[in-house]
Amino acid sequence: MSDNQLRLVWIYPDLLSTYGDQGNALVVERRARQRGLDVARLDVRSDQPIPTSGDIYLIGGGEDRPQRLAAERLRRDGGLHRAVGNGAIVFSVCAGYQILGHEFINDLGQREPGLGLLDVVSTRGEGERCVGDVLGDIDARLGLPQLTGFENHQGVTHLGPTARPFAQVRLGKGNGTGDGTEGAYNDTVFGTYMHGPVLARNPLIADLLLKLALDVNALPPIDDRWYEALRNERISAAQQPA
Amino acid sequence: MAGNSDPLTPRAKLAVTAGKAVAAASRAAGRGSGSVIGGRVALKLDPDLLARLAQNLDVTLVSATNGKTTTTRLIAEALGAAGEVVSNALGANMPAGITSALAGGSDAKFGVIEVDEKYLAGVARDTDPKCIALLNLSRDQLDRAAETRMLAENWREGLSGSKAVVVANADDPLVVWAASSSPNVIWVAAGQMWKDDAWSCPSCGGVMQRPGDDWFCGECGFRRPTPSWALSGDHVLDPHGSAWPIHLQLPGRANKANAASSAAVAAVFGVPPQVALERMYRVQAVAGRYDVVQFMQRDLRLLLAKNPAGWLETFSLIDPPPTPVILSVNARGADGTDTSWLWDVDYTRLTGHPIFVVGDRKLDLAVRLEVAGQHFQVCDNLDQAVQQAPPGRIEVIANYTAFQDLRRRVGN
Numbered sequence: 244m245s246d247n248q249l250r251l252v253w254i255y256p257d258l259l260s261t262y263g264d265q266g267n268a269l270v271v272e273r274r275a276r277q278r279g280l281d282v283a284r285l286d287v288r289s290d291q292p293i294p295t296s297g298d299i300y301l302i303g304g305g306e307d308r309p310q311r312l313a314a315e316r317l318r319r320d321g322g323l324h325r326a327v328g329n330g331a332i333v334f335s336v337c338a339g340y341q342i343l344g345h346e347f348i349n350d351l352g353q354r355e356p357g358l359g360l361l362d363v364v365s366t367r368g369e370g371e372r373c374v375g376d377v378l379g380d381i382d383a384r385l386g387l388p389q390l391t392g393f394e395n396h397q398g399v400t401h402l403g404p405t406a407r408p409f410a411q412v413r414l415g416k417g418n419g420t421g422d423g424t425e426g427a428y429n430d431t432v433f434g435t436y437m438h439g440p441v442l443a444r445n446p447l448i449a450d451l452l453l454k455l456a457l458d459v460n461a462l463p464p465i466d467d468r469w470y471e472a473l474r475n476e477r478i479s480a481a482q483q484p485a
Numbered sequence: 486m487a488g489n490s491d492p493l494t495p496r497a498k499l500a501v502t503a504g505k506a507v508a509a510a511s512r513a514a515g516r517g518s519g520s521v522i523g524g525r526v527a528l529k530l531d532p533d534l535l536a537r538l539a540q541n542l543d544v545t546l547v548s549a550t551n552g553k554t555t556t557t558r559l560i561a562e563a564l565g566a567a568g569e570v571v572s573n574a575l576g577a578n579m580p581a582g583i584t585s586a587l588a589g590g591s592d593a594k595f596g597v598i599e600v601d602e603k604y605l606a607g608v609a610r611d612t613d614p615k616c617i618a619l620l621n622l623s624r625d626q627l628d629r630a631a632e633t634r635m636l637a638e639n640w641r642e643g644l645s646g647s648k649a650v651v652v653a654n655a656d657d658p659l660v661v662w663a664a665s666s667s668p669n670v671i672w673v674a675a676g677q678m679w680k681d682d683a684w685s686c687p688s689c690g691g692v693m694q695r696p697g698d699d700w701f702c703g704e705c706g707f708r709r710p711t712p713s714w715a716l717s718g719d720h721v722l723d724p725h726g727s728a729w730p731i732h733l734q735l736p737g738r739a740n741k742a743n744a745a746s747s748a749a750v751a752a753v754f755g756v757p758p759q760v761a762l763e764r765m766y767r768v769q770a771v772a773g774r775y776d777v778v779q780f781m782q783r784d785l786r787l788l789l790a791k792n793p794a795g796w797l798e799t800f801s802l803i804d805p806p807p808t809p810v811i812l813s814v815n816a817r818g819a820d821g822t823d824t825s826w827l828w829d830v831d832y833t834r835l836t837g838h839p840i841f842v843v844g845d846r847k848l849d850l851a852v853r854l855e856v857a858g859q860h861f862q863v864c865d866n867l868d869q870a871v872q873q874a875p876p877g878r879i880e881v882i883a884n885y886t887a888f889q890d891l892r893r894r895v896g897n
Binding site: 256260 | 624632633634635681684685690691692693703823824825826827828829848849851852853855856857858
């Protein structure tokens with residue numbers, strides 16, 4: 244952070260932004276500006292170096308081949324590791340979430356090394372694709388209201404000992420391992436399978452990322468009436484019998 | 486005048502008759518036009534029916550993420566100069582609906598068929614077309630359709646054995662990649678506003694360089710082909726370099742691009758660009774789109790936009806601020822139930838327009854607009870939105886089923 248400016252980095256939108264992930268960046272930026280912060284958003288294309296001085300890094304979802312290409316380039320680049328070493332906060336979705344783990348299954352059916360920034364391993368789910376509404380309880384330590392979102396993935400993610408589950412699902416598959424967990428996180432790195440985009444449906448997660456990046460306990464409140472209305476409607480809709 | 490002179494086999498005739506009876510029953514019961522269900526019954530009775538019906542027609546297939554219905558209509562108008570045309574003008578674009586449409590055209594010379602992107606390869610195999618028009622490929626409904634690149638791959642494989650002349654958009658890397666397996670391609674520089682699905686080279690995954698109107702892969706050399714036809718402002722440039730003015734009643738750049746591609750297709754069948762373009766001028770509205778209707782004593786222009794590329798084009802053709810805008814978004818099956826695509830649409834382009842929001846997913850739109858920093862009003866329904874709108878012709882932009890709801894409400 245410099246001079247009240249928050250540096251927001253969006254990693255490889257040319258490869259990983261198929262599911263409206265730009266929305267996560269837009270929500271974080273908007274909520275930061277509403278608190279009087281100046282925000283510099285940098286979209287890093289996959290042929291450009293990852294800056295190491297960002298405050299919050301976002302990496303989104305996408306198709307299988309671009310996921311492999313993104314993993315290859317990020318491993319070669321090394322910038323994200325250095326940024327995390329500098330205390331940066333990382334928030335990842337779906338394909339991005341898998342990349343942050345130790346390994347995942349790529350488009351060629353092989354085990355592809357990830358970045359090892361989150362203690363998870365992803366494999367290919369054998370059953371039906373996980374598609375549909377998700378409702379869950381986020382880890383109580385984070386002090387967040389219920390998780391609402393939409394999942395759409397074939398992958399399944401297993402957590403190792405140093406990754407905490409982000410949420411426990413009441414509706415939907417989440418990580419897909421059958422233990423009811425959704426996503427994973429440690430002190431500074433978060434991963435989830437939720438779309439929506441997830442931060443548009445759960446704006447207080449965006450606020451959490453801002454608090455962590457700014458190292459503050461609270462942010463001035465803003466008018467969240469439309470977010471609230473949407474959340475209520477979506478939660479209600481998810482609870483209707485199919 | 487050539488037509489379906491070979492008699493259909495008894496089985497095929499039975500299939501056609503049964504299909505028509507079912508379609509008529511469906512219409513009588515108030516369930517749509519009956520074209521899809523009639524076609525399904527017909528295909529069940531005779532699976533080769535589509536191929537048989539197509540046998541005596543010069544068939545053109547049209548596929549794309551956006552612009553299929555409009556371009557099919559434009560081509561059908563143009564080819565009307567050279568013979569009778571049968572077409573699935575109502576937009577039923579999967580095999581059953583296509584079969585139904587062709588079954589109604591026993592005296593036609595030309596078949597101009599809109600085909601859903603997922604079904605193009607199969608329909609091309611069944612109908613042995615003379616011409617295939619490929620307009621664009623971009624992200625559409627993520628929870629229903631195959632991923633965009635997989636679609637391009639599917640086209641590429643499916644078309645590699647085809648004898649058809651492929652008329653393809655040189656400005657869309659995914660389309661170029663799909664078309665380049667065909668031996669017989671006519672490249673049209675139709676332009677491309679939405680570039681976000683092709684920053685990654687479809688051939689090798691390298692990063693695409695896109696200086697100005699050109700594009701090429703920095704890593705493998707896959708590049709924009711030299712077009713023989715081009716949209717240039719308000720003109721179509723033909724292979725001889727002649728510039729033909731485009732006069733359309735349909736608004737916007739994308740429709741000029743559709744007209745350019747249509748002129749290239751028409752030329753394949755011997756209809757010269759000047760004649761083709763003159764006939765295209767007759768098209769005022771396509772399946773309700775672009776229609777200006779009167780509702781509650783106001784003028785409303787109905788615009789359909791189904792995905793980010795379509796919304797981008799639509800914003801560029803609406804009247805300038807302070808023209809009021811009504812946005813309506815649903816997320817039913819046919820629309821795709823994931824509304825994440827809203828976040829790939831740049832709503833800051835609506836700055837200065839009074840905005841009214843309706844539809845099943847108006848709250849998703851409300852959050853989207855809020856984050857875009859726009860002022861807006863959420864309304865219960867179209868009537869309320871129209872009532873609140875300040876004076877002026879109202880631009881109404883809606884996605885697929887929301888558009889159908891709208892047309893029903895205004896009686897269009």
